[in-house]
Amino acid sequence: MSLTLEAVLAARNVDVSLHVEPGETVAVMGPNGAGKSSVVQSLAGLLKPDSGRAVLDGTTLFELSGAGPGRWLPPHARGVGVLAQEPLLFPHLNVLDNVAFGPRSRGASRRESREAARRWLGEVDAVELARRMPAELSGGQAQRVALARALATEPSLLLLDEPMAALDVNSTPFLRSLLKRVLAGRRAIIVTHDVLDALMLADRIIVMEGGRIVESGPTAAVLAHPRSSFAASLAGLNVLTGTLSGTTLMMSDGGRVAGQPAAGPGGTPVGDGFAGLHTQGLAAEAPRAEGGPEGMAAFPPSAVSVFLAPPAGSPRNCFAVVVDQLEPQGGHIRVRAGALAADVSPAAVAELGLAPGAEVFFVVKAAEVRLYPA
Numbered sequence: 347m348s349l350t351l352e353a354v355l356a357a358r359n360v361d362v363s364l365h366v367e368p369g370e371t372v373a374v375m376g377p378n379g380a381g382k383s384s385v386v387q388s389l390a391g392l393l394k395p396d397s398g399r400a401v402l403d404g405t406t407l408f409e410l411s412g413a414g415p416g417r418w419l420p421p422h423a424r425g426v427g428v429l430a431q432e433p434l435l436f437p438h439l440n441v442l443d444n445v446a447f448g449p450r451s452r453g454a455s456r457r458e459s460r461e462a463a464r465r466w467l468g469e470v471d472a473v474e475l476a477r478r479m480p481a482e483l484s485g486g487q488a489q490r491v492a493l494a495r496a497l498a499t500e501p502s503l504l505l506l507d508e509p510m511a512a513l514d515v516n517s518t519p520f521l522r523s524l525l526k527r528v529l530a531g532r533r534a535i536i537v538t539h540d541v542l543d544a545l546m547l548a549d550r551i552i553v554m555e556g557g558r559i560v561e562s563g564p565t566a567a568v569l570a571h572p573r574s575s576f577a578a579s580l581a582g583l584n585v586l587t588g589t590l591s592g593t594t595l596m597m598s599d600g601g602r603v604a605g606q607p608a609a610g611p612g613g614t615p616v617g618d619g620f621a622g623l624h625t626q627g628l629a630a631e632a633p634r635a636e637g638g639p640e641g642m643a644a645f646p647p648s649a650v651s652v653f654l655a656p657p658a659g660s661p662r663n664c665f666a667v668v669v670d671q672l673e674p675q676g677g678h679i680r681v682r683a684g685a686l687a688a689d690v691s692p693a694a695v696a697e698l699g700l701a702p703g704a705e706v707f708f709v710v711k712a713a714e715v716r717l718y719p720a
């Protein structure tokens with residue numbers, strides 16, 4: 347019981363082979379034109395590879411050799427649900443009937459399919475939208491309904507192709523935490539440009555470059571030790587995990603990190619000071635503390651100052667660390683210490699006498715730290 351895909355699309359220079367277990371969520375990342383959408387569309391039945399084979403839990407989705415017609419299951423017969431950038435709801439059906447469409451076309455009665463639709467709308471916190479028409483929904487609401495519609499077919503595989511790319515920044519955190527809940531224990535492939543999505547939603551990351559898979563592994567591990575240039579470009583964001591309590595993340599080692607809640611379900615986003623961060627990023631995973639909702643604190647290395655002694659009476663976050671290594675990065679030096687990284691000027695490195703083994707303090711203001719529900 348697993349998903350296997352081998353596909354060659356010559357005109358797009360795509361040649362991939364991948365495997366996804368039941369219950370596993372995989373994030374696919376890579377630069378523009380790397381072939382991420384081609385992979386998803388081949389699995390969805392929207393794009394026919396030149397050759398290859400895909401098998402989902404024993405069902406052959408396609409088997410193409412280049413010679414002869416091969417086998418090709420149409421999209422609706424694949425047991426695959428798709429959530430794209432745009433919600434693509436049927437404009438003439440209300441929300442309930444949009445979601446009921448899948449079960450209905452699979453043979454459920456009108457009553458059964460509407461009951462199922464109500465249940466799935468509940469899963470995405472959208473029951474109150476049931477009677478609205480798609481034109482009466484915000485972008486975020488429409489995307490939640492589209493997610494319910496995809497789930498209502500009870501797919502063996504859920505494909506999400508940049509599901510948050512078309513949303514305004516205020517709707518993104520809500521959908522992200524909803525996806526976190528919905529994707530838990532579900533087999534899914536999510537294409538994303540945002541490393542936070544990979545960290546929060548996926549068990550594993552696949553990095554594509556030039557139509558090939560160049561790297562794959564647990565997200566935090568790939569980001570901590572990137573081998574591809576793309577993963578290296580993501581590496582840098584400091585991410586700590588723990589449990590959330592208001593504006594504080596409690597880590598399992600007793601440490602506390604004060605920050606700004608990015609948003610939660612029903613919460614108020616605190617603007618977009620974080621935009622662009624996802625193009626940096628070092629992943630650092632701390633064990634989780636008990637109690638409270640799970641969460642993450644994220645901040646860029648550029649927000650971290652390095653001190654030889656803890657700043658007295660400062661309300662800022664302070665981490666006692668031992669420097670592992672120094673790496674030149676552009677015009678600054680990245681100081682790595684355990685799971686954390688700080689970017690400082692070459693002059694500061696000299697002034698502080700930074701070298702591997704130095705015991706120093708990494709300090710970051712609460713205003714620079716974004717807290718996310720995990």
Ligand SMILES: Nc1ncnc2c1ncn2[C@@H]1O[C@H](COP(=O)(O)OP(=O)(O)OP(=O)(O)O)[C@@H](O)[C@H]1O
Binds near residue numbers: 377382
């Ligand atoms: N409709 C098309 N016809 C022909 N070639 C295409 C088509 N769409 C994409 N390509 C090419 O196929 C390759 C893979 O594109 P694909 O859209 O799968 O990449 P991607 O990783 O999803 O990119 P992005 O992040 O920009 O969406 C690229 O070289 C692209 O130019």
